[in-house]
Amino acid sequence: MSAPAVLKILEKNVKEDAGLIAILEDIQANYGYLPKEALEIVAEKTGYPLLDIFGVATFYKSFSLKPRGEHLISVCLGTACHVRSAPVVVEEFERQLGIKVGETTPDNEFSLETAACLGACALGPIVVVDGRYFSNVDTSEVKRIIKKARTGLDKVTVKADQRIFPVEVSCSKCNHSLMDSSHLIDGYPSIKVTMSFSDLHGWLALSSLYGSYNVSSEYEIPGEMIVNIFCPHCHAELLGAADCADCSAPMIPMIVRGGGVVQICSRKGCKGHMLDLNGVNL
Amino acid sequence: MINLIINGARVSVEEGTTILEAAKFLGFPIPTLCHMDGLSPYGACRLCVVEIGEGEKAKMVSSCTYPVEEGLKVRTASSRVVKARKMVIELLLATCPQSKIIQDLASAHHVFQQRFKQEHDDCILCGLCTRMCEEQMMARAIGFRGRGENRSLGTPFDVKSEKCRLCGGCMYVCPACQLRCTFNQPEKAVCGGCANLAPPCVEQEKFDDMMCYMDPCVACEIKKD
Numbered sequence: 150m151s152a153p154a155v156l157k158i159l160e161k162n163v164k165e166d167a168g169l170i171a172i173l174e175d176i177q178a179n180y181g182y183l184p185k186e187a188l189e190i191v192a193e194k195t196g197y198p199l200l201d202i203f204g205v206a207t208f209y210k211s212f213s214l215k216p217r218g219e220h221l222i223s224v225c226l227g228t229a230c231h232v233r234s235a236p237v238v239v240e241e242f243e244r245q246l247g248i249k250v251g252e253t254t255p256d257n258e259f260s261l262e263t264a265a266c267l268g269a270c271a272l273g274p275i276v277v278v279d280g281r282y283f284s285n286v287d288t289s290e291v292k293r294i295i296k297k298a299r300t301g302l303d304k305v306t307v308k309a310d311q312r313i314f315p316v317e318v319s320c321s322k323c324n325h326s327l328m329d330s331s332h333l334i335d336g337y338p339s340i341k342v343t344m345s346f347s348d349l350h351g352w353l354a355l356s357s358l359y360g361s362y363n364v365s366s367e368y369e370i371p372g373e374m375i376v377n378i379f380c381p382h383c384h385a386e387l388l389g390a391a392d393c394a395d396c397s398a399p400m401i402p403m404i405v406r407g408g409g410v411v412q413i414c415s416r417k418g419c420k421g422h423m424l425d426l427n428g429v430n431l
Numbered sequence: 432m433i434n435l436i437i438n439g440a441r442v443s444v445e446e447g448t449t450i451l452e453a454a455k456f457l458g459f460p461i462p463t464l465c466h467m468d469g470l471s472p473y474g475a476c477r478l479c480v481v482e483i484g485e486g487e488k489a490k491m492v493s494s495c496t497y498p499v500e501e502g503l504k505v506r507t508a509s510s511r512v513v514k515a516r517k518m519v520i521e522l523l524l525a526t527c528p529q530s531k532i533i534q535d536l537a538s539a540h541h542v543f544q545q546r547f548k549q550e551h552d553d554c555i556l557c558g559l560c561t562r563m564c565e566e567q568m569m570a571r572a573i574g575f576r577g578r579g580e581n582r583s584l585g586t587p588f589d590v591k592s593e594k595c596r597l598c599g600g601c602m603y604v605c606p607a608c609q610l611r612c613t614f615n616q617p618e619k620a621v622c623g624g625c626a627n628l629a630p631p632c633v634e635q636e637k638f639d640d641m642m643c644y645m646d647p648c649v650a651c652e653i654k655k656d
Contacts, residue, residue, distance in 0.1 A: 185588055200574040200594075203587035207577045 218253040218260040227266030230273035241288040318403040323383035393421035435503040450494035465557035532606040560601030
Protein backbone atom coordinates (compact mmCIF):
# COMPACT_ATOMS: atom_id res chain seq x y z
CA MET A 150 0.00 0.00 0.00
CA SER A 151 1.80 3.08 -1.16
CA ALA A 152 0.50 6.49 -0.26
CA PRO A 153 1.86 8.24 -3.38
CA ALA A 154 -0.48 6.26 -5.62
CA VAL A 155 -3.49 7.34 -3.57
CA LEU A 156 -2.27 10.92 -3.49
CA LYS A 157 -1.88 10.85 -7.25
CA ILE A 158 -5.45 9.60 -7.65
CA LEU A 159 -6.68 12.31 -5.32
CA GLU A 160 -4.73 14.98 -7.14
CA LYS A 161 -6.17 13.89 -10.47
CA ASN A 162 -9.73 13.85 -9.14
CA VAL A 163 -9.40 17.21 -7.43
CA LYS A 164 -8.24 18.63 -10.73
CA GLU A 165 -11.29 17.18 -12.43
CA ASP A 166 -13.53 18.36 -9.60
CA ALA A 167 -14.69 14.78 -9.21
CA GLY A 168 -16.73 13.48 -6.31
CA LEU A 169 -16.08 10.83 -3.72
CA ILE A 170 -17.37 7.93 -5.79
CA ALA A 171 -14.99 8.78 -8.65
CA ILE A 172 -12.09 8.78 -6.20
CA LEU A 173 -13.13 5.44 -4.72
CA GLU A 174 -13.57 3.98 -8.20
CA ASP A 175 -10.04 5.00 -9.14
CA ILE A 176 -8.62 3.54 -5.94
CA GLN A 177 -10.50 0.32 -6.53
CA ALA A 178 -9.24 0.21 -10.13
CA ASN A 179 -5.69 0.64 -8.85
CA TYR A 180 -5.69 -1.86 -5.97
CA GLY A 181 -8.60 -4.11 -6.89
CA TYR A 182 -10.24 -3.21 -3.61
CA LEU A 183 -10.44 -0.33 -1.16
CA PRO A 184 -7.64 -0.62 1.39
CA LYS A 185 -8.40 0.81 4.80
CA GLU A 186 -5.29 2.99 4.72
CA ALA A 187 -6.33 4.45 1.37
CA LEU A 188 -9.75 5.42 2.76
CA GLU A 189 -8.06 7.07 5.72
CA ILE A 190 -5.85 9.09 3.38
CA VAL A 191 -8.90 10.08 1.34
CA ALA A 192 -10.69 11.19 4.51
CA GLU A 193 -7.70 13.23 5.60
CA LYS A 194 -7.11 14.91 2.25
CA THR A 195 -10.65 15.55 1.05
CA GLY A 196 -12.20 16.46 4.37
CA TYR A 197 -15.04 13.96 3.98
CA PRO A 198 -15.58 12.20 7.31
CA LEU A 199 -14.25 8.65 7.26
CA LEU A 200 -17.72 7.64 8.40
CA ASP A 201 -19.31 8.89 5.18
CA ILE A 202 -16.59 7.38 3.01
CA PHE A 203 -17.09 4.05 4.73
CA GLY A 204 -20.85 4.41 4.32
CA VAL A 205 -20.49 4.97 0.59
CA ALA A 206 -17.94 2.17 0.23
CA THR A 207 -20.23 -0.33 1.95
CA PHE A 208 -23.40 0.92 0.26
CA TYR A 209 -22.37 0.19 -3.30
CA LYS A 210 -21.84 -3.41 -4.25
CA SER A 211 -19.17 -2.55 -6.79
CA PHE A 212 -16.84 -1.47 -4.00
CA SER A 213 -15.01 -4.12 -2.05
CA LEU A 214 -13.20 -3.61 1.23
CA LYS A 215 -11.55 -6.99 0.98
CA PRO A 216 -8.90 -7.85 -1.60
CA ARG A 217 -10.46 -9.50 -4.60
CA GLY A 218 -9.05 -12.36 -6.55
CA GLU A 219 -7.50 -12.07 -9.96
CA HIS A 220 -10.68 -13.30 -11.60
CA LEU A 221 -14.11 -12.12 -10.54
CA ILE A 222 -16.96 -14.52 -11.11
CA SER A 223 -20.42 -13.06 -10.71
CA VAL A 224 -23.46 -15.24 -11.01
CA CYS A 225 -26.77 -13.56 -11.74
CA LEU A 226 -29.49 -14.33 -9.23
CA GLY A 227 -32.14 -12.10 -10.77
CA THR A 228 -35.65 -13.44 -11.05
CA ALA A 229 -35.25 -14.90 -14.54
CA CYS A 230 -31.92 -16.56 -13.74
CA HIS A 231 -33.21 -17.64 -10.34
CA VAL A 232 -36.11 -19.63 -11.78
CA ARG A 233 -33.72 -21.25 -14.24
CA SER A 234 -31.84 -22.67 -11.30
CA ALA A 235 -29.01 -20.14 -10.98
CA PRO A 236 -28.80 -20.91 -7.22
CA VAL A 237 -27.66 -24.42 -8.14
CA VAL A 238 -24.97 -22.91 -10.36
CA VAL A 239 -23.83 -20.75 -7.43
CA GLU A 240 -23.64 -23.83 -5.23
CA GLU A 241 -21.58 -25.60 -7.85
CA PHE A 242 -19.16 -22.68 -8.06
CA GLU A 243 -18.94 -22.64 -4.28
CA ARG A 244 -18.22 -26.34 -4.22
CA GLN A 245 -15.61 -26.30 -6.99
CA LEU A 246 -13.82 -23.21 -5.75
CA GLY A 247 -14.18 -24.16 -2.11
CA ILE A 248 -15.38 -20.71 -1.12
CA LYS A 249 -18.67 -19.07 -0.27
CA VAL A 250 -20.26 -16.17 -2.11
CA GLY A 251 -18.40 -12.95 -1.33
CA GLU A 252 -15.17 -14.76 -0.58
CA THR A 253 -11.86 -15.11 -2.37
CA THR A 254 -9.88 -18.30 -2.81
CA PRO A 255 -6.76 -18.54 -0.60
CA ASP A 256 -4.51 -18.34 -3.66
CA ASN A 257 -6.20 -15.04 -4.59
CA GLU A 258 -7.20 -16.41 -7.95
CA PHE A 259 -11.01 -16.28 -7.83
CA SER A 260 -13.61 -14.16 -6.14
CA LEU A 261 -17.22 -15.29 -6.23
CA GLU A 262 -20.13 -12.88 -6.19
CA THR A 263 -23.80 -12.89 -6.94
CA ALA A 264 -25.58 -10.08 -8.75
CA ALA A 265 -29.21 -9.02 -8.55
CA CYS A 266 -29.63 -8.74 -12.31
CA LEU A 267 -27.11 -8.47 -15.11
CA GLY A 268 -29.64 -7.39 -17.69
CA ALA A 269 -29.58 -10.37 -20.01
CA CYS A 270 -32.58 -12.18 -18.61
CA ALA A 271 -33.45 -14.00 -21.83
CA LEU A 272 -30.06 -15.73 -21.78
CA GLY A 273 -30.12 -16.83 -18.16
CA PRO A 274 -28.65 -18.19 -16.04
CA ILE A 275 -25.88 -15.68 -16.71
CA VAL A 276 -22.35 -15.94 -15.35
CA VAL A 277 -19.90 -13.10 -15.89
CA VAL A 278 -16.20 -13.79 -15.55
CA ASP A 279 -13.92 -10.76 -15.78
CA GLY A 280 -16.48 -8.95 -17.90
CA ARG A 281 -17.05 -11.88 -20.25
CA TYR A 282 -20.62 -13.21 -20.34
CA PHE A 283 -21.55 -16.87 -20.33
CA SER A 284 -25.19 -17.62 -21.10
CA ASN A 285 -27.50 -20.54 -20.31
CA VAL A 286 -25.04 -21.86 -17.77
CA ASP A 287 -25.80 -25.11 -16.01
CA THR A 288 -23.78 -26.98 -13.43
CA SER A 289 -21.98 -29.11 -16.01
CA GLU A 290 -20.41 -25.99 -17.50
CA VAL A 291 -19.03 -24.62 -14.24
CA LYS A 292 -15.81 -26.58 -14.49
CA ARG A 293 -15.21 -25.43 -18.05
CA ILE A 294 -15.81 -21.80 -17.11
CA ILE A 295 -13.37 -21.96 -14.22
CA LYS A 296 -10.78 -23.59 -16.44
CA LYS A 297 -11.30 -20.96 -19.09
CA ALA A 298 -10.90 -18.19 -16.53
CA ARG A 299 -7.64 -19.79 -15.33
CA THR A 300 -6.13 -19.91 -18.80
CA GLY A 301 -7.23 -16.36 -19.39
CA LEU A 302 -10.23 -15.15 -21.31
CA ASP A 303 -8.63 -12.29 -23.17
CA LYS A 304 -5.15 -13.69 -23.44
CA VAL A 305 -6.21 -15.95 -26.29
CA THR A 306 -6.34 -13.09 -28.75
CA VAL A 307 -3.34 -11.31 -27.28
CA LYS A 308 -1.16 -14.35 -27.86
CA ALA A 309 -1.94 -14.31 -31.55
CA ASP A 310 -0.94 -10.67 -31.72
CA GLN A 311 2.29 -10.91 -29.83
CA ARG A 312 4.46 -10.76 -32.93
CA ILE A 313 5.47 -7.27 -33.86
CA PHE A 314 3.58 -5.92 -36.84
CA PRO A 315 3.17 -2.49 -38.41
CA VAL A 316 -0.06 -0.57 -38.06
CA GLU A 317 -1.27 2.35 -40.09
CA VAL A 318 -3.12 4.88 -38.03
CA SER A 319 -5.11 8.04 -38.53
CA CYS A 320 -6.32 10.87 -36.32
CA SER A 321 -9.23 9.90 -34.12
CA LYS A 322 -10.76 13.36 -34.62
CA CYS A 323 -10.36 14.17 -38.35
CA ASN A 324 -9.40 10.70 -39.60
CA HIS A 325 -6.45 12.15 -41.55
CA SER A 326 -3.61 9.66 -41.86
CA LEU A 327 -0.81 10.22 -39.37
CA MET A 328 1.73 8.15 -41.30
CA ASP A 329 4.95 9.90 -42.39
CA SER A 330 6.77 7.90 -45.04
CA SER A 331 9.60 10.44 -45.19
CA HIS A 332 10.64 9.62 -41.63
CA LEU A 333 11.36 5.95 -41.05
CA ILE A 334 11.59 4.32 -37.64
CA ASP A 335 12.40 0.61 -37.40
CA GLY A 336 12.38 0.65 -41.20
CA TYR A 337 8.71 1.52 -41.40
CA PRO A 338 6.96 4.86 -41.94
CA SER A 339 6.59 6.57 -38.59
CA ILE A 340 3.49 8.00 -36.94
CA LYS A 341 3.90 11.77 -36.94
CA VAL A 342 2.06 13.84 -34.36
CA THR A 343 2.71 17.08 -32.52
CA MET A 344 3.25 17.08 -28.81
CA SER A 345 3.53 19.56 -26.03
CA PHE A 346 4.85 19.42 -22.50
CA SER A 347 5.95 22.12 -20.10
CA ASP A 348 5.70 25.01 -22.61
CA LEU A 349 7.57 23.09 -25.32
CA HIS A 350 5.79 22.31 -28.54
CA GLY A 351 7.23 20.14 -31.27
CA TRP A 352 6.90 17.10 -33.43
CA LEU A 353 7.01 13.53 -32.23
CA ALA A 354 7.50 10.47 -34.38
CA LEU A 355 6.46 7.06 -33.10
CA SER A 356 7.34 3.67 -34.45
CA SER A 357 4.42 2.19 -36.32
CA LEU A 358 5.40 -1.31 -35.21
CA TYR A 359 2.91 -2.48 -32.60
CA GLY A 360 5.16 -3.65 -29.79
CA SER A 361 8.07 -1.34 -30.57
CA TYR A 362 8.58 1.67 -28.35
CA ASN A 363 11.11 3.58 -30.45
CA VAL A 364 10.36 7.27 -30.78
CA SER A 365 12.14 10.37 -31.91
CA SER A 366 11.09 13.88 -31.07
CA GLU A 367 12.02 17.50 -31.60
CA TYR A 368 12.63 18.00 -27.87
CA GLU A 369 13.98 15.46 -25.44
CA ILE A 370 11.12 14.32 -23.21
CA PRO A 371 12.11 13.90 -19.58
CA GLY A 372 11.42 10.47 -18.07
CA GLU A 373 7.91 9.77 -16.81
CA MET A 374 6.62 13.05 -18.27
CA ILE A 375 3.04 12.94 -19.53
CA VAL A 376 2.82 14.67 -22.91
CA ASN A 377 -0.17 16.09 -24.74
CA ILE A 378 -0.50 14.76 -28.27
CA PHE A 379 -2.16 16.72 -31.07
CA CYS A 380 -3.09 15.87 -34.62
CA PRO A 381 -0.75 17.79 -36.97
CA HIS A 382 -3.61 18.22 -39.43
CA CYS A 383 -6.68 19.25 -37.47
CA HIS A 384 -4.68 20.31 -34.36
CA ALA A 385 -7.21 18.65 -32.08
CA GLU A 386 -5.82 17.02 -28.97
CA LEU A 387 -5.86 13.25 -29.18
CA LEU A 388 -7.37 12.32 -25.84
CA GLY A 389 -9.45 9.29 -25.08
CA ALA A 390 -11.68 8.40 -22.21
CA ALA A 391 -9.47 5.58 -20.99
CA ASP A 392 -6.53 5.78 -18.63
CA CYS A 393 -3.44 3.64 -18.82
CA ALA A 394 -3.87 0.41 -16.86
CA ASP A 395 -0.23 0.52 -15.78
CA CYS A 396 0.33 4.13 -14.74
CA SER A 397 -3.15 5.72 -15.04
CA ALA A 398 -1.92 8.45 -17.38
CA PRO A 399 -4.39 9.35 -20.15
CA MET A 400 -4.33 7.09 -23.20
CA ILE A 401 -3.94 8.48 -26.71
CA PRO A 402 -6.41 6.90 -29.15
CA MET A 403 -5.67 6.56 -32.85
CA ILE A 404 -7.76 4.88 -35.51
CA VAL A 405 -6.22 1.80 -37.12
CA ARG A 406 -6.64 1.48 -40.85
CA GLY A 407 -8.97 -1.38 -41.54
CA GLY A 408 -10.92 -0.84 -38.36
CA GLY A 409 -10.26 -0.65 -34.68
CA VAL A 410 -8.45 1.63 -32.30
CA VAL A 411 -4.95 1.57 -30.90
CA GLN A 412 -4.34 3.38 -27.64
CA ILE A 413 -0.93 4.30 -26.33
CA CYS A 414 0.01 5.67 -22.95
CA SER A 415 0.90 9.38 -22.90
CA ARG A 416 3.62 8.87 -20.32
CA LYS A 417 7.21 8.75 -21.51
CA GLY A 418 8.71 5.36 -20.78
CA CYS A 419 5.41 3.67 -19.96
CA LYS A 420 4.78 0.64 -22.13
CA GLY A 421 1.00 0.65 -21.65
CA HIS A 422 -0.74 0.25 -24.95
CA MET A 423 -3.85 -1.42 -26.17
CA LEU A 424 -5.03 -2.64 -29.53
CA ASP A 425 -8.76 -3.03 -29.95
CA LEU A 426 -9.74 -4.28 -33.36
CA ASN A 427 -13.45 -4.26 -32.53
CA GLY A 428 -14.22 -7.78 -33.56
CA VAL A 429 -12.21 -7.63 -36.79
CA ASN A 430 -10.95 -11.14 -37.46
CA LEU A 431 -7.22 -11.47 -37.43
CA MET B 432 -48.65 32.39 8.54
CA ILE B 433 -49.99 29.23 6.93
CA ASN B 434 -53.61 28.18 7.46
CA LEU B 435 -54.42 24.50 7.63
CA ILE B 436 -57.01 22.20 9.13
CA ILE B 437 -55.94 19.51 11.57
CA ASN B 438 -58.66 17.06 12.57
CA GLY B 439 -61.26 19.66 11.60
CA ALA B 440 -59.68 22.45 13.63
CA ARG B 441 -58.64 25.54 11.70
CA VAL B 442 -55.20 26.65 12.72
CA SER B 443 -52.53 28.97 11.46
CA VAL B 444 -48.89 28.28 12.10
CA GLU B 445 -45.65 29.78 10.93
CA GLU B 446 -44.23 28.76 7.59
CA GLY B 447 -41.67 25.99 7.84
CA THR B 448 -43.37 24.25 10.75
CA THR B 449 -43.88 20.54 10.31
CA ILE B 450 -47.27 18.89 10.68
CA LEU B 451 -45.98 17.14 13.77
CA GLU B 452 -45.01 20.39 15.45
CA ALA B 453 -48.31 22.01 14.55
CA ALA B 454 -50.32 19.05 15.83
CA LYS B 455 -48.33 18.86 19.05
CA PHE B 456 -48.80 22.57 19.60
CA LEU B 457 -52.55 22.09 19.30
CA GLY B 458 -52.53 19.08 21.57
CA PHE B 459 -53.23 16.35 19.04
CA PRO B 460 -51.11 13.44 20.07
CA ILE B 461 -48.94 11.83 17.41
CA PRO B 462 -46.72 9.00 18.57
CA THR B 463 -43.07 9.29 17.59
CA LEU B 464 -40.01 7.16 17.93
CA CYS B 465 -37.21 8.49 15.77
CA HIS B 466 -38.12 12.12 16.42
CA MET B 467 -36.35 14.13 19.06
CA ASP B 468 -36.33 17.85 19.69
CA GLY B 469 -32.94 19.25 18.82
CA LEU B 470 -32.24 16.65 16.17
CA SER B 471 -33.14 17.00 12.51
CA PRO B 472 -36.30 15.16 11.39
CA TYR B 473 -35.48 11.87 9.75
CA GLY B 474 -38.74 10.05 9.01
CA ALA B 475 -37.33 6.59 9.65
CA CYS B 476 -39.81 4.96 12.01
CA ARG B 477 -43.03 6.07 10.23
CA LEU B 478 -44.88 6.05 13.55
CA CYS B 479 -45.86 9.69 13.13
CA VAL B 480 -47.76 8.87 9.95
CA VAL B 481 -50.79 11.10 9.25
CA GLU B 482 -53.27 11.31 6.41
CA ILE B 483 -53.39 14.43 4.25
CA GLY B 484 -55.70 15.43 1.42
CA GLU B 485 -59.21 14.25 0.81
CA GLY B 486 -61.04 11.47 -0.94
CA GLU B 487 -59.05 9.54 -3.50
CA LYS B 488 -56.15 11.95 -3.23
CA ALA B 489 -55.69 11.27 0.44
CA LYS B 490 -52.24 9.97 1.22
CA MET B 491 -50.11 9.05 4.17
CA VAL B 492 -47.05 11.08 5.02
CA SER B 493 -44.66 11.16 7.93
CA SER B 494 -45.68 14.26 9.84
CA CYS B 495 -42.22 14.86 11.27
CA THR B 496 -40.77 15.62 7.84
CA TYR B 497 -43.79 17.20 6.12
CA PRO B 498 -43.87 21.01 6.21
CA VAL B 499 -47.28 22.61 6.53
CA GLU B 500 -48.99 23.87 3.38
CA GLU B 501 -51.74 26.41 2.87
CA GLY B 502 -55.15 24.76 3.05
CA LEU B 503 -53.74 21.35 4.01
CA LYS B 504 -56.26 18.99 5.59
CA VAL B 505 -54.64 16.67 8.07
CA ARG B 506 -56.12 13.75 9.97
CA THR B 507 -53.93 12.46 12.74
CA ALA B 508 -56.10 9.57 13.88
CA SER B 509 -58.21 8.35 10.96
CA SER B 510 -58.87 4.63 10.79
CA ARG B 511 -56.32 4.30 7.99
CA VAL B 512 -53.68 6.05 10.09
CA VAL B 513 -54.42 3.98 13.17
CA LYS B 514 -54.22 0.78 11.16
CA ALA B 515 -50.89 1.81 9.63
CA ARG B 516 -49.47 2.77 13.01
CA LYS B 517 -50.45 -0.56 14.50
CA MET B 518 -48.72 -2.32 11.66
CA VAL B 519 -45.58 -0.22 12.15
CA ILE B 520 -45.54 -1.07 15.83
CA GLU B 521 -46.05 -4.73 15.08
CA LEU B 522 -43.12 -4.69 12.69
CA LEU B 523 -40.96 -2.86 15.21
CA LEU B 524 -41.89 -5.47 17.79
CA ALA B 525 -40.86 -8.19 15.36
CA THR B 526 -37.48 -6.53 14.94
CA CYS B 527 -36.73 -5.61 18.49
CA PRO B 528 -39.16 -7.11 20.98
CA GLN B 529 -37.12 -6.37 24.08
CA SER B 530 -37.25 -2.62 23.76
CA LYS B 531 -39.13 -1.05 26.63
CA ILE B 532 -40.10 1.89 24.48
CA ILE B 533 -41.54 -0.25 21.70
CA GLN B 534 -43.39 -2.41 24.22
CA ASP B 535 -44.90 0.69 25.77
CA LEU B 536 -45.94 1.91 22.33
CA ALA B 537 -47.54 -1.44 21.57
CA SER B 538 -49.44 -1.32 24.82
CA ALA B 539 -50.61 2.25 24.29
CA HIS B 540 -51.85 1.45 20.80
CA HIS B 541 -53.53 -1.81 21.68
CA VAL B 542 -51.19 -4.02 19.72
CA PHE B 543 -51.55 -7.36 21.46
CA GLN B 544 -50.01 -9.73 19.04
CA GLN B 545 -47.09 -9.91 16.69
CA ARG B 546 -47.61 -12.05 13.64
CA PHE B 547 -44.20 -11.90 11.99
CA LYS B 548 -41.05 -13.93 12.28
CA GLN B 549 -39.46 -12.93 15.52
CA GLU B 550 -36.05 -11.31 15.22
CA HIS B 551 -33.94 -10.27 18.14
CA ASP B 552 -32.10 -7.38 16.58
CA ASP B 553 -30.65 -4.73 18.81
CA CYS B 554 -31.23 -1.93 16.32
CA ILE B 555 -34.26 -0.58 14.46
CA LEU B 556 -32.14 1.74 12.30
CA CYS B 557 -33.98 4.84 13.50
CA GLY B 558 -30.79 6.88 13.17
CA LEU B 559 -31.25 8.70 16.47
CA CYS B 560 -27.77 7.80 17.68
CA THR B 561 -26.02 8.92 14.53
CA ARG B 562 -27.95 12.20 14.52
CA MET B 563 -27.17 12.70 18.19
CA CYS B 564 -23.50 12.01 17.52
CA GLU B 565 -23.36 14.37 14.57
CA GLU B 566 -25.69 17.19 15.48
CA GLN B 567 -25.41 17.50 19.23
CA MET B 568 -22.03 15.99 20.00
CA MET B 569 -20.34 17.19 16.79
CA ALA B 570 -18.45 13.94 16.65
CA ARG B 571 -19.61 11.90 13.64
CA ALA B 572 -18.16 8.78 15.19
CA ILE B 573 -20.97 6.41 14.23
CA GLY B 574 -23.12 6.19 11.16
CA PHE B 575 -24.95 3.92 8.77
CA ARG B 576 -23.04 1.26 6.91
CA GLY B 577 -24.06 -1.17 4.20
CA ARG B 578 -27.50 -1.26 2.70
CA GLY B 579 -30.67 -3.25 2.61
CA GLU B 580 -30.80 -6.04 5.11
CA ASN B 581 -27.09 -5.57 5.79
CA ARG B 582 -27.57 -1.98 6.89
CA SER B 583 -26.11 -1.43 10.29
CA LEU B 584 -24.93 1.28 12.61
CA GLY B 585 -21.43 1.61 13.89
CA THR B 586 -18.01 3.00 13.35
CA PRO B 587 -15.98 2.59 10.16
CA PHE B 588 -14.28 -0.81 10.11
CA ASP B 589 -15.88 -1.64 13.47
CA VAL B 590 -12.96 -0.24 15.40
CA LYS B 591 -13.25 2.37 18.08
CA SER B 592 -13.42 5.75 16.39
CA GLU B 593 -10.93 8.45 17.23
CA LYS B 594 -13.79 10.90 17.01
CA CYS B 595 -15.71 9.15 19.81
CA ARG B 596 -15.43 10.88 23.16
CA LEU B 597 -17.34 8.17 25.04
CA CYS B 598 -20.10 10.64 25.77
CA GLY B 599 -22.74 7.93 25.72
CA GLY B 600 -25.20 10.15 23.85
CA CYS B 601 -25.91 7.40 21.36
CA MET B 602 -26.90 5.01 24.12
CA TYR B 603 -28.94 7.67 25.87
CA VAL B 604 -31.20 8.21 22.86
CA CYS B 605 -31.39 4.65 21.56
CA PRO B 606 -35.01 3.47 21.74
CA ALA B 607 -34.15 -0.12 20.95
CA CYS B 608 -32.11 -0.86 24.01
CA GLN B 609 -31.36 2.43 25.69
CA LEU B 610 -28.07 1.05 26.93
CA ARG B 611 -26.77 -1.30 24.36
CA CYS B 612 -23.63 -2.85 25.65
CA THR B 613 -20.99 -4.31 23.39
CA PHE B 614 -18.20 -4.32 25.89
CA ASN B 615 -18.02 -8.09 25.99
CA GLN B 616 -16.44 -7.62 22.56
CA PRO B 617 -14.04 -4.79 23.41
CA GLU B 618 -12.58 -4.62 19.91
CA LYS B 619 -16.05 -4.03 18.51
CA ALA B 620 -17.34 -1.80 21.26
CA VAL B 621 -18.91 1.31 19.82
CA CYS B 622 -18.56 3.40 22.91
CA GLY B 623 -16.77 1.63 25.71
CA GLY B 624 -19.04 3.61 27.98
CA CYS B 625 -19.12 1.00 30.68
CA ALA B 626 -15.34 0.85 30.75
CA ASN B 627 -15.36 4.58 31.19
CA LEU B 628 -17.75 4.29 34.11
CA ALA B 629 -15.64 1.44 35.49
CA PRO B 630 -18.37 -0.85 36.73
CA PRO B 631 -17.12 -3.48 39.18
CA CYS B 632 -17.72 -6.40 36.86
CA VAL B 633 -15.39 -5.29 34.08
CA GLU B 634 -12.44 -6.95 35.80
CA GLN B 635 -14.14 -10.30 35.54
CA GLU B 636 -13.33 -12.56 32.69
CA LYS B 637 -16.90 -13.12 31.65
CA PHE B 638 -19.35 -10.34 31.36
CA ASP B 639 -22.38 -12.53 31.67
CA ASP B 640 -23.17 -11.29 35.14
CA MET B 641 -22.33 -7.74 34.41
CA MET B 642 -24.23 -5.29 36.54
CA CYS B 643 -25.62 -2.71 34.24
CA TYR B 644 -28.57 -0.42 34.03
CA MET B 645 -30.51 -3.10 32.25
CA ASP B 646 -31.35 -5.58 34.95
CA PRO B 647 -32.10 -8.14 33.75
CA CYS B 648 -30.07 -7.30 30.66
CA VAL B 649 -31.90 -8.50 27.60
CA ALA B 650 -28.74 -8.89 25.57
CA CYS B 651 -27.27 -11.15 28.23
CA GLU B 652 -30.48 -13.13 28.52
CA ILE B 653 -30.46 -13.80 24.80
CA LYS B 654 -26.82 -14.81 24.90
CA LYS B 655 -27.59 -17.40 27.57
CA ASP B 656 -30.09 -19.15 25.28
